[in-house]
Amino acid sequence: MIELVHKESQWEILSQLGTGSFGRVVKAKKINCDGTGIIIDICAIKIIKKSVFTKNEIEILKQLDHPLIVKYYGYGVGENDDNIYIYMEYIDGYPISSILKKQPKNHFPEDIISKIVIDLAFILSYIHGDERKIIHRDLKCDNIMLVNDNSHSCEANCSINGGSAKPLNNQLIESCVCNLNGSGTDENCKSCKLNSRPIREIQSSCESCGSDLDEASTSSLPNTTKSTTCRLINCIYSVSKKIKLIDFGLSKGCDGDSKYYSLVGTSTHMPPEVALRNNTACRKSDIWSLGCTIIEMAGGNLFEKDIHGKPKIPDHLSSSCKNFIQRCLTIDPTHRDDIINLISHNFIDRNRVNEEVKVDSKSKIQFDDEFNEVILSGDLDGVTEVVFGFDFNQPIIPGTMSSVKKIEFGGSFNRELLVDSLPSAISITFGARFNNGNKPLVVGAIPSTCQYLTFGWTFNQTIHPRCLPDSLKQLIFLEGGNFNRILEVGSIPRSVTTLILGDYDQKIEKGVLPNSLTTLELGGEFNYPLEGCIPESVTSLSLGYRFNQPLTNNCIPPCCKILKFGLYFNQDLSPGILPQSIETLMLGYYFNKELVEGSLPSSITTLLYEHRDYPKKVHADFYELTNLSKDLDQNEIVPLTPESLPESITKLTIGKNQNHIIAFNCLPPDLQSLKYHGGFSRALIPRDLPSSITSVKLYNYNYEIKKTSFPKSVTSLQLGSRFQKFIQIQSLSNLHQNMRDLKIYIHDDELDIYNLEDIIPQTITSLIINGENIDLPIGVEK
Numbered sequence: 001m002i003e004l005v006h007k008e009s010q011w012e013i014l015s016q017l018g019t020g021s022f023g024r025v026v027k028a029k030k031i032n033c034d035g036t037g038i039i040i041d042i043c044a045i046k047i048i049k050k051s052v053f054t055k056n057e058i059e060i061l062k063q064l065d066h067p068l069i070v071k072y073y074g075y076g077v078g079e080n081d082d083n084i085y086i087y088m089e090y091i092d093g094y095p096i097s098s099i100l101k102k103q104p105k106n107h108f109p110e111d112i113i114s115k116i117v118i119d120l121a122f123i124l125s126y127i128h129g130d131e132r133k134i135i136h137r138d139l140k141c142d143n144i145m146l147v148n149d150n151s152h153s154c155e156a157n158c159s160i161n162g163g164s165a166k167p168l169n170n171q172l173i174e175s176c177v178c179n180l181n182g183s184g185t186d187e188n189c190k191s192c193k194l195n196s197r198p199i200r201e202i203q204s205s206c207e208s209c210g211s212d213l214d215e216a217s218t219s220s221l222p223n224t225t226k227s228t229t230c231r232l233i234n235c236i237y238s239v240s241k242k243i244k245l246i247d248f249g250l251s252k253g254c255d256g257d258s259k260y261y262s263l264v265g266t267s268t269h270m271p272p273e274v275a276l277r278n279n280t281a282c283r284k285s286d287i288w289s290l291g292c293t294i295i296e297m298a299g300g301n302l303f304e305k306d307i308h309g310k311p312k313i314p315d316h317l318s319s320s321c322k323n324f325i326q327r328c329l330t331i332d333p334t335h336r337d338d339i340i341n342l343i344s345h346n347f348i349d350r351n352r353v354n355e356e357v358k359v360d361s362k363s364k365i366q367f368d369d370e371f372n373e374v375i376l377s378g379d380l381d382g383v384t385e386v387v388f389g390f391d392f393n394q395p396i397i398p399g400t401m402s403s404v405k406k407i408e409f410g411g412s413f414n415r416e417l418l419v420d421s422l423p424s425a426i427s428i429t430f431g432a433r434f435n436n437g438n439k440p441l442v443v444g445a446i447p448s449t450c451q452y453l454t455f456g457w458t459f460n461q462t463i464h465p466r467c468l469p470d471s472l473k474q475l476i477f478l479e480g481g482n483f484n485r486i487l488e489v490g491s492i493p494r495s496v497t498t499l500i501l502g503d504y505d506q507k508i509e510k511g512v513l514p515n516s517l518t519t520l521e522l523g524g525e526f527n528y529p530l531e532g533c534i535p536e537s538v539t540s541l542s543l544g545y546r547f548n549q550p551l552t553n554n555c556i557p558p559c560c561k562i563l564k565f566g567l568y569f570n571q572d573l574s575p576g577i578l579p580q581s582i583e584t585l586m587l588g589y590y591f592n593k594e595l596v597e598g599s600l601p602s603s604i605t606t607l608l609y610e611h612r613d614y615p616k617k618v619h620a621d622f623y624e625l626t627n628l629s630k631d632l633d634q635n636e637i638v639p640l641t642p643e644s645l646p647e648s649i650t651k652l653t654i655g656k657n658q659n660h661i662i663a664f665n666c667l668p669p670d671l672q673s674l675k676y677h678g679g680f681s682r683a684l685i686p687r688d689l690p691s692s693i694t695s696v697k698l699y700n701y702n703y704e705i706k707k708t709s710f711p712k713s714v715t716s717l718q719l720g721s722r723f724q725k726f727i728q729i730q731s732l733s734n735l736h737q738n739m740r741d742l743k744i745y746i747h748d749d750e751l752d753i754y755n756l757e758d759i760i761p762q763t764i765t766s767l768i769i770n771g772e773n774i775d776l777p778i779g780v781e782k
């Protein structure tokens with residue numbers, strides 16, 4: 001790393017941007033470029049005392065190059081002082097925590113929260129990704145800057161409200177240079193026009209239109225220049241569409257999911273595993289902080305905790321937003337979603353579509369199921385989202401839906417889609433009976449704006465090359481649907497990243513699937529060799545229940561991370577067949593081949609073994625399957641052995657086949673989560689489970705629980721299932737003191753909760769019995 005000498009004479013300090021616990025940040029201009037290597041003009045400089053400086057922040061920053069992350073330029077050692085100067089991109093904007101303070105009720109509207117969360121999800125997936133493996137460790141509103149993009153003006157926005165618009169001017173609210181010693185603004189400074197205004201305080205009036213931002217305060221501005229609707233966040237959001245993440249001072253690189261013990265971060269946003277220093281902190285610790293950051297943006301009080309120690313989720317949020325937060329706030333990090341899972345959560349997905357859809361207008365029309373009249377010109381002017389009910393089956397006349405960006409048809413619609421009938425649609429979803437009036441789609445019927453296209457069960461028309469637009473990102477033929485036409489090269493546009501081919505039952509020729517694909521699901525019936533047909537770009541591949549073809553070298557794409565086989569797959573997995581990129585592997589119920597050492601790549605962290613999925617069509621075959629499983633002779637079962645499970649596995653799910661017994665004392669050494677649908681043939685003994693394990697689900701275990709049955713690391717336990725009730729209830733009192741979450745299934749007639757009062761350990765903070773949440777402590781109402 002090149003270490004420069006920071007010469008004060010070369011820099012003109014323009015203003016102070018902020019202070020933090022490690023130092024201060026200033027905006028500065030390079031006035032003398034003399035070959036020091038720094039070529040940027042204006043930048044932000046973080047000034048830190050050498051005594052508290054670690055190279056950590058710069059080691060991390062130099063690995064990052066992302067439009068939503070502050071850019072790092074270099075660092076210098078003070079020529080005449082004992083400071084370190086970190087040169088970074090100057091971000092013209094505000095920390096969103098400051099903007100929040102000026103929002104009514106200190107919260108952002110949910111649509112703005114969702115935009116910020118989408119950006120944060122992209123940032124986290126970038127830093128957490130395997131190429132970088134970086135944990136930020138201090139995610140919070142203070143460290144997220146809302147960027148003010150001066151290339152636009154909010155003049156139009158403000159003048160609508162009668163304001164005297166002027167461009168946003170950041171200089172106005174930065175503190176005077178007299179404050180550069182970091183001691184706070186100098187009230188006596190003659191040149192300081194801002195007097196003792198706190199550093200980077202956001203004004204209480206909108207800078208753009210002068211309107212009062214605080215409803216309660218009285219403004220000296222005449223009424224004519226006041227805008228009641230213009231709020232700073234709206235002004236900024238109308239001119240800026242992005243955030244930037246700053247402050248990597250506490251960040252850490254992690255190898256794989258290496259753990260850490262240090263107590264770092266901000267207490268309000270700190271995940272339990274960091275507070276407990278129990279060495280389970282990992283990339284998912286940022287996910288907890290993400291949940292807290294959303295609560296912060298939604299005006300929640302992070303000090304208000306529920307009985308599990310989780311911050312309370314504000315009531316006013318939508319159910320999908322609440323669910324998203326709940327998933328971030330899962331106590332046990334092994335059960336907490338990672339960012340890849342969260343990106344496909346409907347809070348992000350729905351809003352990602354909506355963000356693109358609701359560019360200008362807010363209007364949505366949902367018709368009743370009985371509505372079935374022709375839409376005439378002018379009926380839907382300005383409407384951006386239309387949802388038709390079940391009965392609607394009228395032709396769409398070109399010119400009647402010019403503003404519609406998102407459209408969903410109900411079950412009956414089966415009219416031919418005419419060219420230009422949906423000229424601006426971004427998302428189109430057809431219902432169950434749609435088959436384009438039983439004619440092939442013509443070029444232009446699906447508009448060149450369309451990015452998300454879903455066909456229902458009936459659709460089965462040839463898709464001619466170039467018939468679908470190059471704008472398309474996601475193409476879905478529903479599972480169990482009829483679509484089964486041979487796809488030609490060019491049928492699937494080169495822009496598509498997600499393709500779900502419902503029940504497709506055709507061989508796929510080389511080159512048919514474009515290289516843009518990252519997610520591919522080949523439906524239930526598909527059972528053809530994969531060789532050459534799956535593009536190398538695919539990172540998530542799901543094969544349907546019927547697939548059972550031998551795998552050849554390189555037939556699985558080399559960067560594939562998620563690989564799912566369905567029910568019937570039972571082919572040799574010789575070492576090297578599966579690429580070293582796979583992190584999640586699902587092997588179906590009938591998989592019964594020997595797994596030798598190296599069969600499963602050592603990149604796997606999650607293994608679902610003997611998985612039994614229930615796609616619609618499988619129901620028809622259910623009896624066939626049940627009989628087959630009965631026919632399996634115990635001797636024919638190939639057991640899992642310690643050699644067959646790579647040490648990298650942290651999550652293991654084993655299916656229902658009771659004969660698949662593994663040597664428990666040889667489970668992978670870092671295993672964190674075990675879900676076992678089968679039954680044990682003996683009681684657990686102390687060395688059965690590794691001491692890394694935190695979550696155990698035993699769907700069919702009926703031995704007495706001993707004090708040593710579970711290692712002290714286990715904090716979450718499920719005993720029994722709906723079909724296999726747990727009967728050794730008295731022995732639950734032997735559960736150790738670290739146990740927090742307990743889920744049990746017992747016979748209803750044994751269920752007198754108050755009898756459990758003396759049995760369930762007091763340390764349990766979450767108790768679910770037969771699917772019901774039980775209020776704790778038990779017996780309080782007695």
Ligand SMILES: Nc1ncnc2c1ncn2[C@@H]1O[C@H](COP(=O)(O)OP(=O)(O)OP(=O)(O)O)[C@@H](O)[C@H]1O
Nearest residue numbers: 017018019020021022023025044089090091247249
């Ligand atoms: N690149 C930048 N451009 C503009 N302003 C910045 C930049 N970096 C930091 N700031 C401002 O300076 C403040 C302090 O920066 P930062 O959070 O990086 O410092 P810190 O000493 O690490 O703080 P903390 O106490 O949160 O760890 C930020 O809240 C922000 O307002």
